[in-house]
Amino acid sequence: MRGVAERIAEAWRALRGRRVVVPARTLNAVVGLQLLRLSAADFCAAFTNPAAEPGLSTPLDTWIKNSEYGPLVTDAQWDIVRFEDRLHTVVPHLGWVYAELPAGDPVREGLPGLVRLLLERLDHPGLLLRAGNPAAGSGRTVADLHDRFGFRPYAGPERLDVASIDDGLTVVTDGAVDRKGHQPPPKLYFRPAFYGDDERSRTLAAATSGFHRQDLPLVEWLRGPACARIVERIESAGLPAGAYESNPAASAPEVVARVAGTLGVEEDAAALYLQLLALPAPTDRNVRTWNGWQAPRHQKAAGVLVERGLVAEDKRPRAGRKVFLPGEWIHAKKPYQPMEAWKAELIGLRRSYNRRLENPLPLPTRTLPELFAHAWALVEKGPGPA
Numbered sequence: 001m002r003g004v005a006e007r008i009a010e011a012w013r014a015l016r017g018r019r020v021v022v023p024a025r026t027l028n029a030v031v032g033l034q035l036l037r038l039s040a041a042d043f044c045a046a047f048t049n050p051a052a053e054p055g056l057s058t059p060l061d062t063w064i065k066n067s068e069y070g071p072l073v074t075d076a077q078w079d080i081v082r083f084e085d086r087l088h089t090v091v092p093h094l095g096w097v098y099a100e101l102p103a104g105d106p107v108r109e110g111l112p113g114l115v116r117l118l119l120e121r122l123d124h125p126g127l128l129l130r131a132g133n134p135a136a137g138s139g140r141t142v143a144d145l146h147d148r149f150g151f152r153p154y155a156g157p158e159r160l161d162v163a164s165i166d167d168g169l170t171v172v173t174d175g176a177v178d179r180k181g182h183q184p185p186p187k188l189y190f191r192p193a194f195y196g197d198d199e200r201s202r203t204l205a206a207a208t209s210g211f212h213r214q215d216l217p218l219v220e221w222l223r224g225p226a227c228a229r230i231v232e233r234i235e236s237a238g239l240p241a242g243a244y245e246s247n248p249a250a251s252a253p254e255v256v257a258r259v260a261g262t263l264g265v266e267e268d269a270a271a272l273y274l275q276l277l278a279l280p281a282p283t284d285r286n287v288r289t290w291n292g293w294q295a296p297r298h299q300k301a302a303g304v305l306v307e308r309g310l311v312a313e314d315k316r317p318r319a320g321r322k323v324f325l326p327g328e329w330i331h332a333k334k335p336y337q338p339m340e341a342w343k344a345e346l347i348g349l350r351r352s353y354n355r356r357l358e359n360p361l362p363l364p365t366r367t368l369p370e371l372f373a374h375a376w377a378l379v380e381k382g383p384g385p386a
Contacts, residue, residue, distance in 0.1 A: 020048035047110035055083030061126035063156040070176035095364040104241035122192040131188035135209035244290040252369040268301040277375040283320030325385040332357035342385040
């Protein structure tokens, strides 16, 4: 059986290549994310060897074709599906990889290379992605959008069965009328290579809104300053191997020193206070993992904060911790994370219609050292949690 296994392994490597070994702890943590579009193994492989990943290995030329359900984006080998699977799974979790995996982890260390490859693919002029549907009040047909996007129709390899517009950046197509005579709203597509700071791009951004923007927010964030600073932070090797960015004593020691000096507490208590202020899920388990603490050390730091009246002890569903910032607490059901209202506002997490937290965490707008510093600055200036 050993010989059989060796031959199977050789055939597998010839077919799929040799993958970087990912620590079991990292793989288990990715499994815990309960990803919908990628397996945990494929998620890790996107970071450790992105150039070999389907949809990322070569530039994509895509076009719009007719289908039973209306126009859709396609390519020669359906690599656009694999590309979008990775775009919509990897990019929303880049902040998680950066914050919750230790320095030296192969998945975390692969983040800069993956981001650069994604940016290369987005710069390919032949790539068309989905921009979503027009915002409410923008129009129900292509004819309603001529004044925004012009009159030139889309000219692809296949003649479309519906009306269309193509201004070079944005393509608009009417929805196909179904058997009941219902026509869905137009669909908007865009070429990310030409999306930037110009009038056409502003017109496209204004024509879309909210949850219907699909690929646009991911492209904007990948090209934005927060993503660039996260990449720079990882490449700087500012953390020793095994340390976590979520531990302010390792990632922002100067901020911890300021907090400790102002509050008159030891650095452990100062670091824990910053984590409670800024991190969405500072559970007891997470804090001890990030900080390398045992329970007695954690309890001592928390006790100091309780004595100073900075936090309160309590039991709350799905919190995973025993100390909380003062003020309103917002409940949430799985898979969403409950937290203090002050903190939700700090990180830009919106409530749903029922005032609960039923939206995914927003893409980060700051590195963690910047977030720790910003949270403490708010406390120093006065509008802290109360």
